[in-house]
Amino acid sequence: MAKERSTASQGIDITRALRDAVLTGLLAFVLFLPLIGFQTITDMRGNLVLNTRWGLLFSIVAVIAGARLAYAVLLAPWLSQRKLRPVAVTPSPWRDFLGKWIIPFAIGFAIVYPFVVVGTVGFGGAVKWIDNFGIQVLIYVMLGWGLNIVVGLAGLLDLGYVAFYAVGAYSYALLAKEFGLSFWILLPLAGILSSFWGILLGFPVLRLRGDYLAIVTLAFGEIIRLVLINWVDLTNGYAGISGIPRPTFFGIPFNANEDGFAAVFGLEFTPVYRTIFLYYLILALAFLTAFVTVRLRRLPVGRAWEALREDEIACRSLGINTTNTKLTAFATGAMFAGFAGSFFAARQGFISPDSFTFLESASIVAIVVLGGMGSQVGVAVAALAMVGGTELMRDLDFLKAIFGPTFDPTQYRMLLFGFAMVLIMVWRPRGLISTREPTVFLKERKTISADLVGQGHG
Amino acid sequence: MANAGDILLRVEHLTMRFGGLVAVDDLSFEARQGDITALIGPNGAGKTTVFNCITGFYKPTEGRLGLRHGSPAVWDGLEALTDSGRRSMTHGDGALFLLERMPDFLVTQQARVARTFQNIRLFPGMTVLENLMVAQHNRLMLASGYTLLGVFGVPSYAAAERAAIEQARDWIERIGLTARADDPAGDLPYGAQRRLEIARAMCTDPVLLCLDEPAAGLNPRESAELNELLLTIRNDHGMSILLIEHDMSVVMEISDHVIVLDYGVKIADGKPDAVRNDDKVIAAYLGVADDEVADVEAEVGL
Numbered sequence: 001m002a003k004e005r006s007t008a009s010q011g012i013d014i015t016r017a018l019r020d021a022v023l024t025g026l027l028a029f030v031l032f033l034p035l036i037g038f039q040t041i042t043d044m045r046g047n048l049v050l051n052t053r054w055g056l057l058f059s060i061v062a063v064i065a066g067a068r069l070a071y072a073v074l075l076a077p078w079l080s081q082r083k084l085r086p087v088a089v090t091p092s093p094w095r096d097f098l099g100k101w102i103i104p105f106a107i108g109f110a111i112v113y114p115f116v117v118v119g120t121v122g123f124g125g126a127v128k129w130i131d132n133f134g135i136q137v138l139i140y141v142m143l144g145w146g147l148n149i150v151v152g153l154a155g156l157l158d159l160g161y162v163a164f165y166a167v168g169a170y171s172y173a174l175l176a177k178e179f180g181l182s183f184w185i186l187l188p189l190a191g192i193l194s195s196f197w198g199i200l201l202g203f204p205v206l207r208l209r210g211d212y213l214a215i216v217t218l219a220f221g222e223i224i225r226l227v228l229i230n231w232v233d234l235t236n237g238y239a240g241i242s243g244i245p246r247p248t249f250f251g252i253p254f255n256a257n258e259d260g261f262a263a264v265f266g267l268e269f270t271p272v273y274r275t276i277f278l279y280y281l282i283l284a285l286a287f288l289t290a291f292v293t294v295r296l297r298r299l300p301v302g303r304a305w306e307a308l309r310e311d312e313i314a315c316r317s318l319g320i321n322t323t324n325t326k327l328t329a330f331a332t333g334a335m336f337a338g339f340a341g342s343f344f345a346a347r348q349g350f351i352s353p354d355s356f357t358f359l360e361s362a363s364i365v366a367i368v369v370l371g372g373m374g375s376q377v378g379v380a381v382a383a384l385a386m387v388g389g390t391e392l393m394r395d396l397d398f399l400k401a402i403f404g405p406t407f408d409p410t411q412y413r414m415l416l417f418g419f420a421m422v423l424i425m426v427w428r429p430r431g432l433i434s435t436r437e438p439t440v441f442l443k444e445r446k447t448i449s450a451d452l453v454g455q456g457h458g
Numbered sequence: 459m460a461n462a463g464d465i466l467l468r469v470e471h472l473t474m475r476f477g478g479l480v481a482v483d484d485l486s487f488e489a490r491q492g493d494i495t496a497l498i499g500p501n502g503a504g505k506t507t508v509f510n511c512i513t514g515f516y517k518p519t520e521g522r523l524g525l526r527h528g529s530p531a532v533w534d535g536l537e538a539l540t541d542s543g544r545r546s547m548t549h550g551d552g553a554l555f556l557l558e559r560m561p562d563f564l565v566t567q568q569a570r571v572a573r574t575f576q577n578i579r580l581f582p583g584m585t586v587l588e589n590l591m592v593a594q595h596n597r598l599m600l601a602s603g604y605t606l607l608g609v610f611g612v613p614s615y616a617a618a619e620r621a622a623i624e625q626a627r628d629w630i631e632r633i634g635l636t637a638r639a640d641d642p643a644g645d646l647p648y649g650a651q652r653r654l655e656i657a658r659a660m661c662t663d664p665v666l667l668c669l670d671e672p673a674a675g676l677n678p679r680e681s682a683e684l685n686e687l688l689l690t691i692r693n694d695h696g697m698s699i700l701l702i703e704h705d706m707s708v709v710m711e712i713s714d715h716v717i718v719l720d721y722g723v724k725i726a727d728g729k730p731d732a733v734r735n736d737d738k739v740i741a742a743y744l745g746v747a748d749d750e751v752a753d754v755e756a757e758v759g760l
Binding site for chain 2: 292295296299300301303304306307310311313314315316317318319320321322328436438439440441442443444445446448449452453454
């Protein structure tokens with residue numbers, strides 16, 4: 001009996017699935033006809049000719065219709081079956097263990113990482129792995145944590161965060177070249193200048209919320225970039241600034257000279273030492289960001305940020321100066337971007353406005369959103385996946401064998417970014433780690449579910 | 459009638475216009491120290507507007523809102539303060555504030571007027587304890603050296619935080635939420651959220667507590683608990699309470715003084731019993747007085 005019913009429903013499903021697939025195919029045909037079916041090309045005489053690509057068009061339409069059919073027949077019943085199955089919530093000791101040890105393990109791994117790399121690939125290949133992978137990921141972890149203060153804690157959507165990164169980088173580059181000041185003096189100075197710009201931006205946008213705030217911060221990011229491009233006397237415009245002094249090991253430069261790092265410590269000269277030093281520098285800066293954020297969350301100012309995200313009017317009714325609270329959030333977030341920016345300039349030795357495009361801001365916001373607003377661990381994981389994943393894709397040379405020698409996997413970076421975003425939004429709409437840890441407790445620290453935590457008004 | 463010295467809040471000629479709409483029209487009343495003063499009236503009478511003016515959320519079109527701390531003698535300086543153009547003055551062991559000149563957060567921070575909202579405004583993603591900690595923001599901010607000292611973990615801040623947690627724990631106990639202190643406020647049942655909002659307002663250490671319909675949506679038992687809570691707050695802390703309420707069981711049982719508004723105009727002012735039997739009040743709530751119903755029906759042709 002039950003079997004009969006199930007076969008009957010199967011039959012209905014197949015007709016529906018077929019109709020569905022045909023409709024999807026039609027829709028794809030209409031959509032791709034102008035996009036893929038027709039192509040304008042310039043022939044040898046310079047005339048514009050219309051080329052048709054029926055083969056490609058129909059194969060794409062067929063693939064889409066086929067995929068839709070396969071989904072309706074195979075995947076959809078399985079998914080609905082799974083939905084009916086009771087979800088067994090068994091507290092697994094494995095998960096508890098993971099939750100407890102993942103952070104110490106990650107910190108430990110980050111500390112020994114350069115030695116692991118040098119041990120596995122030797123001095124020759126280490127620079128690539130430490131610099132392109134390790135340092136690059138850590139810069140974005142730090143930027144993500146910095147932006148997390150503004151977006152995740154205070155709930156203010158800032159789409160121009162890269163502007164503060166640029167201010168930090170140019171502060172270091174210009175002051176170091178003009179006045180010969182050391183990295184260690186300029187690092188805090190770049191942070192101060194950036195937070196000053198954070199406050200300057202903060203003032204006009206205090207009254208804005210939501211979409212309006214996002215648009216104005218976006219515009220501010222672009223303004224800074226355009227100023228950097230057009231104020232040629234100061235910034236050298238598009239050409240950028242080169243020959244930026246590199247940081248020294250407390251006064252000992254990393255070079256092959258007799259007073260260089262290798263010679264002083266009696267080592268053989270290799271550029272890896274500088275890279276390892278830079279790695280630990282950004283690691284320390286990232287830890288500083290995390291440490292300060294954790295501390296600030298437990299201070300009244302951090303609670304006020306989170307309260308602001310939850311309900312601004314209630315904040316005002318409790319005597320909290322929301323103007324100052326927002327400005328401190330902007331300034332603190334900008335300060336860490338300034339630190340990261342001056343590190344970036346010192347590491348590259350060359351900066352130009354190209355490094356500070358809107359794409360960078362969008363990437364950092366994407367990292368924060370994917371990681372889960374307010375979550376330090378989530379942001380770090382998202383930065384590792386996004387930036388590290390992109391870097392790893394450079395090595396996928398075997399894909400060239402499949403897609404031809406002109407295929408460059410990193411070109412598909414944004415596509416993957418978008419794809420990851422869509423996946424996360426479907427599976428975890430509030431980011432990888434969306435729960436909130438309370439900052440203070442009487443008896444027991446209970447994690448707060450994401451449904452209750454506010455997302456801010458902009 | 460008590461003497462003028464008891465007066466804590468003095469509202470004079472308060473008018474609030476929104477474009478052509480006059481929400482509050484030339485309203486004057488006084489709230490006395492240690493009293494529960496109720497502000498009642500039909501829907502749209504302008505009660506919440508009066509609250510928003512007192513707590514600084516609206517800037518009144520006209521009128522003066524004086525609030526006193528400490529010695530009643532400061533009232534003598536009211537005219538001088540008004541003419542000086544300043545927001546507040548201290549005089550001997552007292553201080554006088556002109557609330558209409560202060561932005562909302564300063565009304566709570568300096569003049570120490572705390573409020574709750576008609577539609578509860580807790581921080582739903584923060585725990586009960588955290589909600590009460592946020593309310594002690596200004597005191598803790600000072601103790602943390604405006605964050606600078608706090609980041610380095612100075613012991614004086616740790617002590618201040620412990621004291622704040624103690625105060626919060628005290629209030630959590632008083633509103634009967636000890637078992638749920640570490641739960642998010644958004645998870646609490648409605649009645650508990652109402653009580654928590656009152657406790658949170660009390661944690662700002664106010665001299666005047668303004669409650670906007672605290673009994674709205676409560677069942678009779680919860681409403682009785684609320685009465686008890688408000689009376690304890692009044693009796694144990696000597697707190698003065700200004701109350702907007704629709705629930706007559708709350709108003710008549712606990713208030714010392716009732717002011718009735720209708721269309722932004724004060725129509726009655728006095729003890730609960732006197733107000734209850736006032737013809738104008740009955741007319742405002744029921745349309746017309748009972749003995750006129752027959753006349754009206756005859757007129758309409760029923």
